[in-house]
Amino acid sequence: MSSSFTDKINQKQSFMSLLPIFAFIKPYKLMVFYALLALLVTAAVNLSLGQGVKFVIDNGFIAGSETQLKTAIFALVILITLLAIGTFSRFYLMSWLGERVSADIRKAVFNQVIKLHPSYFEENRSGEIMSRLTTDTTLLQSIIGSSFSMALRSALMLIGGLVMLLITNINLTLWVVGFVPFILIPILIYGKKVRLLAANSQDAIADIGTYAGEIIQNIKVVQSYTHEETETVAFAGEVEKAFAVAKNRIKQRSLLIAIVIFLTFGAISIMLWVGGMDVLSGKMTGGELGAFVFYAIMVAMSVATISEVYGELQRAAGSATRLLELLEITSKIQTPEQPKDMINNHRNIIEFKNLDFYYPSRPNTAALKSLNLVIPKGKVIALVGPSGAGKTTLFELLQRFYDPQVGSVLFNNQNINELALNEVRQRMGMVPQHPVLFSSDVWHNIRYGDPTASDEAVIKAAKLAHAHEFIQQLPEGYNSFLGEQGVRLSGGQKQRIALARAILKDPEVLLLDEATSALDAESEHHVQAALEELMLNRTTLIIAHRLSTVINADLILLMEQGQIIAQGTHNQLIESSTLYRRLCELQFDNAGHRAEVS
Incomplete structure (x- = not known):
């Protein structure tokens, strides 16, 4: 099998990975309909502007009629107004759709992650999972809310522009069409490089997140061993690795866009020369040439936009693959389909x-x-x-x-x-050796044992765990924010909060x-007494x-x-x-x- 054929298959498969994402768009069909309607309106208005330019030149400037010029300008202003309204509607609706779908995907990924078996987290880095939950979903939001809309609009403008070019002048259109294969070739060649580099870039960002998260989480150990400078240098190395990958990706994308723009506008320049000669010889009017230039630029910009969006879609395909891999994981620990009733x-x-x-x-x-x-x-x-x-x-x-x-x-x-x-x-109620507290207040951390518990029940549990006294001494009492992993409390205080949580749960x-x-010895004596009653x-x-x-x-x-x-x-x-x-x-x-x- 040839490498080019394999590349085409890989590209097709990468874009196919985006298809399951449309399942998240399906619930918002009405918004999609309105967005597509706005898209069609703006495309139609854009295409009509070329005829407006032709009318202004031929019936206003060249004909020398002030009345016709006013009429032509008024019609042009109406078209521009419609274009502005349509663009606002399209941008708002597509951006809303992107944000909504991105939020739904984040919820779906989090709902999946929180139910996975613990061994999954032994084998996979938390930083990579967080990258999928944040960076990858943000990229998809950008694609759905912006890039996908741009791709559709540019595709419509490209097709519509080519049709209007044919209507305006067939001879010049052949010149434009002849250059299309030369423009598509670099898109196909560099698109694959961009896709591979995009995947590497996402992995490098995940590495940065993992490294930084670990250092921040263990900041006391780092500072105790005076490794601030060492970790600074090491983190800088990770950042530079990610930057090197990103720089290469940006270089390839920039090269792709530059080549496409050069070839496209080169073709327009040749077309202008041929069209200008036709105007001079009387084969076409100045208005026809103006309209043709307008449509040619429109086609050129559409091709340039598609080439740019193509790279974004390649990146999105990589992100979609990573997210779908996560969503398709089946937890090894699951409730049976028909669980038996508990015997007591x-x-x-x-x-x-x-x-x-x-x-x-x-x-x-x-x-x-x-x-x-x-x-x-x-x-x-x-x-x-x-x-x-x-x-x-x-x-x-x-x-x-x-x-x-x-x-x-x-x-x-x-x-x-x-x-x-x-x-x-x-x-069951578990009190671990190293208690886990959440970045919230005391109420939340104790009430985690029973989210429906009243304030009185929470306070009673805290008293049984001998935590009430020190909680009252906190700046805002039970409303005090404990910091990440309860960093504002001592080890013994954390333990008593965790014990209060288990007491509140009242487990079998x-x-x-x-x-x-x-x-300490005194607290242990009191807590042991509380435990004896609890047990x-x-x-x-x-x-x-x-x-x-x-x-x-x-x-x-x-x-x-x-x-x-x-x-x-x-x-x-x-x-x-x-x-x-x-x-x-x-x-x-x-x-x-x-x-x-x-």
Whole structure:
């Protein structure tokens, strides 16, 4: 297969990727109709202007009639007024359509992203996803609202202009048509280069966003290690890479436009010479030549516009492909089509049966192996063991962020794969070791546990979490903005806000991942008291590295390398497990030593 034929196929496929975008335009058919109507009116008026020019020259200037000149000028003013009104309508309607469709695409992409399985975000950069959500949709908005309109208008003007050229003078029209192939060749050649460079440019912008986002997010680490200058140089390098790609793309587009304009107006210059000779010899009137020049310039400008818009459409095709790839991803974690009703009265609320699990990003390393576990309702279960033992993985499988490769997770004696995803997660409340807060006020962050909760319920939850006192001391109390990821709060304060959120949710199963690890001794004492009240008649799973916090748990599970190697109460494990006894000795001896030092 020849390379030129392959290029044509690739170009066709790239433009075909724009077709699904029209599904977002379909709901606004009436606006599209009015926009096309305005487009047709402006095109018709534009084409009529050439005849107006002919009439002014032949019946006004050359005929020497003042009355005819006034009539011709008046008709021209009416046409120009219609053109202005039509242009306003076309521009407004197409711009509105572009903004509306762009907003709909953004919502569709965000709705898709927010439901994707967590492993997708392990394998794909957040900066690239954000680039698709912002930069790519903005480009499509520009295409639909502006470039597409320009392409349609220019296509109509090109076809209409050629028709009017034929009507005005066939001989001169042949000169214009003869140059068309020479103009189309560079469009086809450089169009492919522009498309490839546009895709590279979008990727480079995504790289910049990812890099900058990571640095800003971890600004304290950067400044702590005095890496400001290093990161400045590194970021400048990323920007320069993107600029180099953009510069090459701009160069190719500029070259394309320049060649098209040169060839087009070169053809007009030759046509003017031939037409001028015909006027001098009496074969055509000055008005006919004026009208012909008007239509020739119109055709030339239409070709130049199409060549420019062609590059934009190539870029849009790349953006459409990236967005559609995202929209077509099927989440690996989904609610079944016909979920079973939740049972509430089973004695064992949670059960892990013959479980093997490998993270998608680490397919050769087992996070859990041959794990079996039964958790009775209303009990406090503690998970202890070294880092990487699989404790947090159990929490993630229980909330169905992942599905195990082997075995099953049961909730109330039902496989959670057969239950509605939202209902399973709604019955659980999670307080992570590193709490996540949103860039909003205190109300929003606590009420995230229950968006329908009253102010009184939010305050009550904050009091139970021992957060109410410090919240009142914030500049605007519960209305205080906490900054990105709660940057305005200390670690302990963030933890108590997260705990208040879980208390407000009032879940059936409480998941605590070192929930008191960031608290000082006094706050920990109060929060532990609140947790003990909260854990009454509620199933609670606690991940703990500080064994002193789980001595009174109903059952302690000792995990290592993805397996439960021992289980029992604190006293039972002290007697039966060498590893547990050693962990206790290390922690309690260190605690005693610290107490002596202090």
